[in-house]
Amino acid sequence: MSRRSLIGEALASVPSEPSATPAPETPATPRPNFTNKRLEAFGEAARIVKRPTIRLKPAECSIWPGNARDYSMLDEFRLRSLIDSILAEGGNRVPAVVRRTPGGPLPYELVTGTRRHWAISWLNTNHYPDIDLIAIIEDLDDEAAFRLADIENREREDISDLERGLNYxxxxxxxxxxxxxxxxxxxKISKSQLSRYIALTEIPPFIVSAFHSPMDLQAKYAEKLLPLLRDGSARAKLEAAADQIAAEQSFRRSGDEQPITGPEVLSRLVQSTTTKGRVQRATIVAPRGDAIGQVEKDQQKVLTLSLSPSNLTVDEILEALRPVIEQAKMRSTRRR
DNA sequence: GTAAGAGTCCCGGTGTTGTT
DNA sequence: AACAACACCGGGACTCTTAC
Incomplete structure (x- = not known):
C-alpha cells in the first residue's frame, strides 16, 4: 500500500460534523520509501483521528511549542492553496488535534494542524469570521503529543530537515x-536516521548560509560535513568556500538566476577541503543561467579557466567572465 | 582496565525517478 | 517496458564515553 493511500484511508475515516462541509486538506507531497515502521506510526494516527470532532475558534487555542513547525514562518503565500481549499469547502475536513489546558490562559492547546489553524485564523480576520477550526480533543502528555505531531510532520515537505533536527x-x-x-x-525510526537529524543541528551558520534555503540542507549532508568541520584545517577551507558560495548565491538571487542546488553546494564544500588554492572549480554562469565552464585554479598570478561556450555570443561569454575576473583581481589585491 | 551504553559511520536493500 | 541512476534509511560494526 502506498503512503498516500494509507493516509487517505486514515483521514477518510474521520466522522464529519453534520454542519461541516467536507474540505480536502492540501495534500502533503509524499516522500519515498514508506517503511513498515512508519506504517505502524500511521496506524496510531489513524486510531486518533477516528474520535468525534468539535468546532472552535483559532483564538481559543494556544500553539503547543513542541511542534517542529515555526508558526511565525507561516504566511499567506505559503498557505495560499490551503486557504483556498478551506474557503471553497467552508472549513477544514481533516481535523486538527487539540488538548485541554485546565488553568491555562486558553481552553485548548493545538498539538497538530498548525497550518490549518493559521489559515482559518487568517480567514477569520480577512472577511470570513464564521469559519471554525474543526478539531478533536485528545488527552495527551507532552511525549505523546510530540510523537503525534512528529507523525504528521514527517509527511510534510515544507519542514526542513534542520527544523526537524532542532525539534528532535x-x-x-x-x-x-x-x-x-x-x-x-x-x-519507530532508526537510530542512524535520528542521529543524522540531530547531527544536522551542529552545522554552523556559515555553512547553512551557503545553501540557497535551509530546505536544501539535507540530513544526510551532516555525515559528510561534520567530520570535516571537526578538522581544524578543513574547517578553515570550508568556511572560505562557504563564504564564496554564499556570495555567489546572493549574486544569483539579485539577478533572478537559478540558485546553486543543495547537492552542488555540498559537492563544492567537500571539494574545497581536498584541493589546494583558494578557489577551485567554481562554476562560471552565463547571463541566461547556463553553466559554461569553471574556475580550475585561482593562484597568486594565474587564473585558470575551462570554458564550453556552446552557442553563446562572444559578448555573453565576456559578460559571464567579468565577475570571475573581478573577483580574482580582488583576491589578488588582498593577498599582496 | 573493563564492561556497558550511546552515538557515529558505512554498506547495502528497497523504492523512486529519469532515460532510452 | 526495461534499465540505470539516484535517494532514502535501516542494520550492524565500530568508536567513544562513562561508571566502576
Missing part, C-alpha cells in the same frame, strides 16, 4: 532523558 534535539532532552536510542524506538 529538544525532544530527546525533554522527553527521553537525553537518550537517542530510546527516542528512536518510540518514534
Amino acid at each position: 534535539k529538544a525532544a530527546v532532552d525533554s522527553y527521553y532523558g537525553g537518550v537517542q536510542l530510546r527516542m528512536a524506538e518510540r518514534l
Whole structure:
C-alpha cells in the first residue's frame, strides 16, 4: 500500500460534523520509501483521528511549542492553496488535534494542524469570521503529543530537515532523558536516521548560509560535513568556500538566476577541503543561467579557466567572465 | 582496565525517478 | 517496458564515553 493511500484511508475515516462541509486538506507531497515502521506510526494516527470532532475558534487555542513547525514562518503565500481549499469547502475536513489546558490562559492547546489553524485564523480576520477550526480533543502528555505531531510532520515537505533536527534535539532532552536510542524506538525510526537529524543541528551558520534555503540542507549532508568541520584545517577551507558560495548565491538571487542546488553546494564544500588554492572549480554562469565552464585554479598570478561556450555570443561569454575576473583581481589585491 | 551504553559511520536493500 | 541512476534509511560494526 502506498503512503498516500494509507493516509487517505486514515483521514477518510474521520466522522464529519453534520454542519461541516467536507474540505480536502492540501495534500502533503509524499516522500519515498514508506517503511513498515512508519506504517505502524500511521496506524496510531489513524486510531486518533477516528474520535468525534468539535468546532472552535483559532483564538481559543494556544500553539503547543513542541511542534517542529515555526508558526511565525507561516504566511499567506505559503498557505495560499490551503486557504483556498478551506474557503471553497467552508472549513477544514481533516481535523486538527487539540488538548485541554485546565488553568491555562486558553481552553485548548493545538498539538497538530498548525497550518490549518493559521489559515482559518487568517480567514477569520480577512472577511470570513464564521469559519471554525474543526478539531478533536485528545488527552495527551507532552511525549505523546510530540510523537503525534512528529507523525504528521514527517509527511510534510515544507519542514526542513534542520527544523526537524532542532525539534528532535529538544525532544530527546525533554522527553527521553537525553537518550537517542530510546527516542528512536518510540518514534519507530532508526537510530542512524535520528542521529543524522540531530547531527544536522551542529552545522554552523556559515555553512547553512551557503545553501540557497535551509530546505536544501539535507540530513544526510551532516555525515559528510561534520567530520570535516571537526578538522581544524578543513574547517578553515570550508568556511572560505562557504563564504564564496554564499556570495555567489546572493549574486544569483539579485539577478533572478537559478540558485546553486543543495547537492552542488555540498559537492563544492567537500571539494574545497581536498584541493589546494583558494578557489577551485567554481562554476562560471552565463547571463541566461547556463553553466559554461569553471574556475580550475585561482593562484597568486594565474587564473585558470575551462570554458564550453556552446552557442553563446562572444559578448555573453565576456559578460559571464567579468565577475570571475573581478573577483580574482580582488583576491589578488588582498593577498599582496 | 573493563564492561556497558550511546552515538557515529558505512554498506547495502528497497523504492523512486529519469532515460532510452 | 526495461534499465540505470539516484535517494532514502535501516542494520550492524565500530568508536567513544562513562561508571566502576
